[in-house]
Amino acid sequence: MKYIVGARGSQLSLAQTNWVISELKKVNPGSEYEIKSITTKGDTDSRPLFTINQKGIFEKEVDRAVSQKEVDFAVHSLKDVPSELDESLVIACIPKREAVNDVFISSDGSSLENIKKGAVIGTSSLRRAVQVSRKRPDVTVKPIRGNIETRIKKTSGENFDAIVLAQAGISRLGVDVKFSPLPINDFSPSPGQGAIAIVARSDDTNTISMLKKIEDSDSRLEIEAERALSNYVDSGCRFPLGAYAKSSGTEMTLTVTAFSVDGKQSLHVTKTGSKNDPASLGKNVGEELRKKGVNDLALNWREKVEEWNTT
């Protein structure tokens, strides 16, 4: 059986898709796969992702090809997949999640702790910008454009001394670069970071069962908790929220951090619940965040995003 696989034209998307194909081949002997790359606005537009209003618009372009049967399934970075899929589609498979943490990459090998005062740190994510400023109020954080390789190259240019990226992207691309992992406590990752989502048509049961063979059930449950929480708080792209679920035995712990726009205030909630009820765990953590006043923290984020975009 031959499957046509939809991917974005970016190098990360192609690397992820090739990894998925090699995993699928191991468990589906005789199956064949052909990548059809769908060049989206996101691959031709070098603005940081959050500057575009709608979360996941590029992924939606690829998903449309799945609905319209131009391809059989699509491979995405899960954190970029919008919470609501078209009703003809389903996240058919979540393979084992990669490292969830962010990393610090500097031109001279410095860490975030010891980089020189006044250093310029690049990130395309406002969540990371706030997290960096909270740790090092004496550095300057600036938006950085371009794909992962371009951003890494910019650390050896004049404009940036260091950057912050997701470790998962670097490992999947196989980029040979020195980095220091950032601790999850201070750099709570974006919900779904490090995971891959494979989207198929809901009625295509054959393709779904072929894909399910590489599903990792713990990764699926963790992501369901993180997404239940972010749906509850409606974080989208406009309100940076870090969320991280980790299962252990029959339980799962979900940890969430939200920040005020100036980075001075933060809210932190950790709860443990049954691993098999991630929706309730996500909702419980969301309710606790609301009680603690997360909506007040969300207040001035829109203005901050506009300001960041025009920097």
Ligand SMILES: NCc1[nH]cc(CCC(=O)O)c1CC(=O)O
């Ligand atoms: N929003 C861009 C994006 N989408 C997925 C990854 C990396 C892989 C992942 O987190 O799963 C990245 C780059 C980054 O955040 O540094």
